[in-house]
């Protein structure tokens with residue numbers, strides 16, 4: 091399979107590294123408006139590939155080079171600087187999406203292509219990409235809160251002294267400051283969180299839960315403060331999503347995708363079944379009172395931001 095990555099900065103390079111290491115694709119093409127950067131990344135990644143799976147990695151100087159790609163990953167655009175929110179990137183990255191998506195669509199097979207959106211603010215840009223591309227909604231997938239859910243599982247794993255692999259825990263809503271931890275659905279080895287805590291005599295009062303939610307929200311800010319940007323986590327998340335699509339795994343993932351139409355259209359993260367056709371179906375969680383209200387608030391924020399770019 092051939093895939094294309096548009097935007098080869100910190101995130102695009104990390105995505106290429108993680109995808110190359112899965113062995114599920116035979117060709118990765120890289121496009122960046124900074125051609126020197128794309129060529130340098132392709133060289134470096136090509137050298138790295140010689141130690142692992144046989145993947146052809148090339149930089150292309152125009153969009154004709156992405157022809158034949160079955161999946162296109164958009165990781166181009168401005169990233170957060172220390173202190174900036176994802177929403178602060180809105181106006182800059184709307185222009186980036188408006189530049190990229192028509193060129194992508196002119197060079198791919200619209201009957202089959204899937205687009206994975208990584209650029210922030212994620213949910214609004216998923217809506218814009220779907221609108222411009224006119225692809226079926228399920229074939230424009232945003233990484234959404236995959237990374238936030240991974241952060242939540244990591245924090246819980248440390249708190250509960252149990253492997254992240256045994257924890258099922260979702261962050262839903264906006265990939266941003268209004269995202270919501272779905273506490274009611276958290277389970278450890280299939281056992282509801284409250285019951286798990288009772289059996290293991292671990293105390294997880296509301297104050298601790300609030301601190302955990304806060305740490306999920308602040309994780310990106312702390313990484314950006316310390317490292318300048320975040321890339322490893324999202325690289326691994328995209329590779330996992332790609333694997334799920336390529337192998338038609340039909341796993342439930344907290345990805346973003348457009349639901350509804352017209353004035354009620356909205357992209358946000360919910361548990362969704364993902365397979366070869368992208369998002370196949372969406373599950374509606376039964377959330378407890380304040381979390382359900384927070385999710386509605388998150389949806390309103392996304393829609394308001396989308397409406398602001400449509401004006």
Ligand code: NAD
Pocket residue numbers: 096097098099100101102121122123124127165166167168169170179183186189190207208209210211212233234237265319320321324
């Ligand atoms: P970066 O500045 O390192 O790289 C961005 C790249 O995009 C640059 O190489 C730039 O030349 C390129 N670019 C800009 N406009 C372009 C255009 N019109 N066409 C082609 N290339 C273009 O930034 P980064 O750290 O790699 O972040 C990229 C995006 O990913 C940001 O919006 C960031 O917020 C987002 N991000 C998302 C998640 C997530 O969970 N969804 C996580 C981390 C970062």
